[in-house]
Amino acid sequence: MLSAKMQQQQQQPPHALMFPYPVQGHINPMMQLAKNMADRGFYVTFVNTDQNHERMFGKGSTAVVGETMPNVHFEHIPDGMPKRPDHVNVTGILVEMTTAILALSGPLANLVRRIMNTEECPPVTCIVSDAFCSWVQDVADIFNIPRVAFWTSPVHANLAYTFLSTLQSHGHIPVKDKSQLQETVECINGIAPMRLDDYISFYLIDDPSSDFLFQWHLRLGMKRSEEAAFNLGNNFEALEYEACRAFKEFVPNFLPIGPLLSVDILQCKPHMEAPAGISLMVEDATCNEWLSKHEKASVVYVSFGSMVNMPEEEVANIILGLEMIGAPFLWVARPDQSSAALSRFRESPSHQVLVVSWAPQIAVLTHPSVGLFISHCGWNSFLESMAGGVPILAKPGAFAEQRMNAHYIEEVWKVGHRLPDPVSACAVKSLVSSLLGSSTEAADMKRRMLKIKESARDALTPEGSSITNFDIFVNDMYRRAGMTYS
DSSP: OOOHHHHHHHTSOOEEEEEOOSSHHHHHHHHHHHHHHHHTTOEEEEEEEHHHHHHHHOTTOOSEEOSSOTTEEEEEEOOOOOOOOTTOOGGGGHHHHHHHHHTTHHHHHHHHHHHHTOSSSOOOOEEEEETTOTTHHHHHHHTTOOEEEEEOSOHHHHHHHHTHHHHHHTTOSSOOSGGGGGSEEOOSTTSOOEEGGGSOGGGOOSOTTTOHHHHHHHHTTTOOGGGSSEEEESSOTTTSHHHHHHHHHHOTTEEEOOOOSOHHHHTTOSSOOOTTOOOSSOOOTTHHHHHTTSOTTOEEEEEOTTTOOOOHHHHHHHHHHHHHHTOOEEEEOOTTOOOHHHHHHHHSOOSSEEEESOOOHHHHHTSTTEEEEEEOOOHHHHHHHHHHTOOEEEOOOSSTTHHHHHHIIIIISOSEEEOOSSOOHHHHHHHHHHHHSSOHHHHHHHHHHHHHHHHHHHHTSTTSHHHHHHHHHHHHHHHHTTOOOO
């Protein structure tokens, strides 16, 4: 006969403990995943590092229940890094931060142990962790609970991260001569042919034996996917069908469940804030009022994300190009981005230009006044631009898979153009003119982007591919919790 406690546990919902890679671009989609799971009846514990927890909820906060997500509970563990300002540029401390993350297995295991020994919440059913943090598999194994790897990058990048050794065996890396960067790479099934220069930035280094991030990806990185109970992806099959098929051959339990955006946003309900309502950055609330004073599809939105820093000369040339055609623009410049060219706009906002430290990006990109997005090509930014049906002028940073994404935006999906390196004001003028106005080219870009958006909506219908995949995961977790989802 089962004990009273065991009978009680069998009636409790599945409990997912979620651990993201602790930067904004990885936290956002996992936060939406947490909300989606909570909406399906899961009890969710979302684990931040101490510094990010404080940035989200304020100094001195302990365990927190999200106001907009009552079934999502927030915990935090020490990250071992020195205290830094909220606006620190992550790129400059990436090696330090990645090293610190390797030391988090002990604190995370202690947290899981504490949760497992309490009767205040259901037993942990699974640990959902960023695929980048493959070491979480060791923590899951301690407690004999499944790990679910969450891939925040597009599937073409998943393939590139996974098949680093294939690039080595074909002699593409290490890069022995800069001329190699112009070679076309076609050795990884599922990835569109592209120049080596557009591959993962961490691979394109001169001395892989001494480069920390190359060695990280070679030895640790996004490994051990075959040990995870599921690999969930922030994508949808219609967008990258061949890449999904190729990745599933290597990872049979890969389930694309994206895009991880609010369905309301994809159904064209305007001016939506980020669904979870939580950000590491302080968003400027004046954006919506400023945008509402402009004509439909007339504003250029410029943002290079939470990590990329643009050279001062390129910032100045983008501004000059926009001024040459008289296009109003909204520019996100983080506090750590001290640009002389932007300083005059920070001090004197006008009808023509607004510069903010951070913007509610989904709300901006779904605003009818926004007609073009100059972007660093992070994956979240692409999906949010897709949600607004806004074409992209790509200016990828030399970071992670941003240049791969730019290639797909211009050459595969054909929903934007790419600024040359280095950027000139004349190129900005020409390309913005072609994409922002009422030309046939601008209309075609918009139409293709809206078609992708329609495919995303279809994937998130009850019979759509992403919801069907999500149902597989949800039903399995309920089974593991001794329940049946209904």
